[in-house]
Amino acid sequence: MTDTAISVQGLGKHYIIGHKKQGEFRHALGDKLKGIFKPDASEKEVFWALKDIDFEIKRGEAVGIIGRNGAGKSTLLKILSRITDPSKGRFEINGRVSSLLEVGTGFHAELSGRENIYLNGTILGMKRAEIKQKFDEIVDFSGVEKFLDTPVKHYSSGMKVRLAFSVAAHLEPEILIVDEVLAVGDAEFQKKCLGKMDSVSKNEGRTVLFVSHNMGAVQNLCDRGILLDQGKLIENDLMETVINKYKNRFSLTNEGKLIITDDIKREGRGLLKIKSIELIENENPVDFFSIGNKSAFRIEIENLNQKAMQNIELSAGIDDAFGNRMTHFSNNFTEQNFSLKPGNNFIDIEFKKLPFVVGIYTLTLHLTQNGVIDDWLRGVFSFMVESGLYYENGRLPAAGKAQVLVEQNFRLIND
Template identity: 45%
Template sequence: MKNKSNIILKAENISKQYRLGLVGTGTISHDLNRWWSRIRGKEDPYLKVGESNDRSTKGKSEYVWALQDINFEVKRGEVLGVIGKNGAGKSTLLKILSKVTGPTTGEIKTRGRIASLLEVGTGFHGEMTGRENIFLNGAILGMTKKEITSKIDEIIDFSGCERYIDTPVKRYSSGMTVRLAFAVAAFLEPEILVIDEVLAVGDAEFQKKAIGKMQDISKGDGRTVIFVSHNMAAVKSLCTRGIVLEHGKIVFEGDQNESVNFYISRNEKSGLFSRSNSKGDVSNVYISDIVTLNNKEEPIDILLSGEEITFLIKIEKSNFDKTISVGLGFYDVNDIPQIHCSSEVLNKNYLEINNEFYAKLIIKKWPLFKGEYYINAFLRSNNVTLDHIVESKWIVVEKGDFYGTGKLPLTNKGFYVDYEWK
């Protein structure tokens, strides 16, 4: 019973259907069919049609399910991360949670006020000043003028917009608007704070402030945050639990690390292993596969900076009994070499009896920054190149919490190194 009373938000069988290509629910005939079904106490006939929300394929139905049968609970003080590709249904879910739009079927049960930060300028009136918009948003949240007044100095200070606070919001940049909107949502003390990917609009300094404030809200004040982001490091450091959406359905629910790992393992953005650009001086020794693994030895195609990464290289040979050294080189999209890892340099050579074996390259903290890279792979023996594959595999790297501080370095390219200040 105690656990039940701790639940602050519950989504029960939430589905959302849209009709493609038209504004409104459909034609007059569709509306009449719906009305006739309703007065006879029947189900909406168009709930039985429609396809899942896969934007990469051409559908046959004019109806699409943006969300289907979504069920989850959020406890007080929990930070729930919602992860998924573009078009997975994340923003639709947040709009339903925020009561911006209603579900086609299902019900949202909440306890307390919900403040939403869904997109830049949501809830702001362009002709009104920043100060007037603070009072307007506070009133919408059900706060008295006295309550808002007691918080307004903190809001203005946090937003960094003091100089422009009495200027109409329509003259604000997108960065200024999102700063003020976040400050209003965070400081007016809602029980549930719903935040979409809008933090990407702000600069790095503001993102750090915002993430720190969200941590204070959840840990210090015991309030609930529902957070959508494509920044996997932010999800890992900020959230306590995660759900992964795919084509409008929840495909995974677990703690934040499990959710991120699941999402990364499902992503098909990078290419598969290929020997199309291979060459060598012999034909009976070659690399037949390269698999990328996370620290749980699960296959992944997207790497996070700072994570432990293993490259599992499958080597096949016949009638060859000499020592073999293995190497991988990592190159960016401009063909500039980034890292070169050779077993020969570390005096680690393989002398295997079996005709098939695996070599493991383990990098404890992946150092490359966000971007796409390809791998050149080679085998050598006594200064002879046995196998050499150019672009054997492409990998995608996302930002990660390399230093374990919850903060991401400001640099936009390059690689990370361990260092210390004294």
């Protein structure tokens, strides 16, 4: 028997994206009618979600796959789970695979939780007697016993994840593939899942592929890591080495602080200069932010003038990994006017509860005095947000369902 669990050679996946030609504007109905008689005049673009990926995973290894949003992580897992086919290259899987890629993966919405446990086991090639032997353990781990005979379509996303993970981990797969979906569960259940994956890998000798933005969880669980960016394999090495490469590649310094050196591109008059940016959480410097915590960007500003400068506006824009502007800050919005003394000054841009979901973001800073630009640093600092506690029950939206989190309340009003 080979000791290779997964072998990937020259793997690639592309999609065809259509774009309307620039300046082309037609009525929607006219578009549809014209499309019946004449091919669409849109331009086609080939987008490679994965390109020339090569790696090998041994039996019993726990491997973390990391990278920014859009790096190709989920596409890779879908190919290895045989949900989608590659466009080029080949891969070989030696062993029974159980995947948890999306909430309720592999569940039939009309069937009950009980029926879905047996359905999933059958799909994995297990006999009814084997499933029955594991049944009580699955139900106990999931904590959904009360709703076991309720159709899954009535489950909350958290309940689906609980049952789906329990089924995926307990029905004796030789290879367990788990995406960021665990972030949907509460903090206690996430910890329970990580413990189970650790046990499956280290104690039972099974192979685990784990995609997550939570560097702490990945580092604790996985010995080896794979870093993807823009569909390409950047690093395949020890987990610690891969995480450091990830942080360095996107300016995610281990100290959570960036010193603005003279070689960094900046615009403006220069009487005021931003010297450093530091991540602060609960009054302490940190390497990354966690969802829901009291957080701040600590901005160090040098006043090169010989006297205090008034009417200062410090603005900050935060973009996601795709370059979409998430939010904008300015002390003009809060009507706070700062006087910066000669020499070094520090301003904290504060969050009472950090509202961003898991991912990598970039910070743009803009500093003016009396409306004149003194310093402008575009996308100068990348920072990472990891999973945390925003709502008291520890639950978070499923991956891709939200970009920012908000305080919320529901109130029933009856006549």
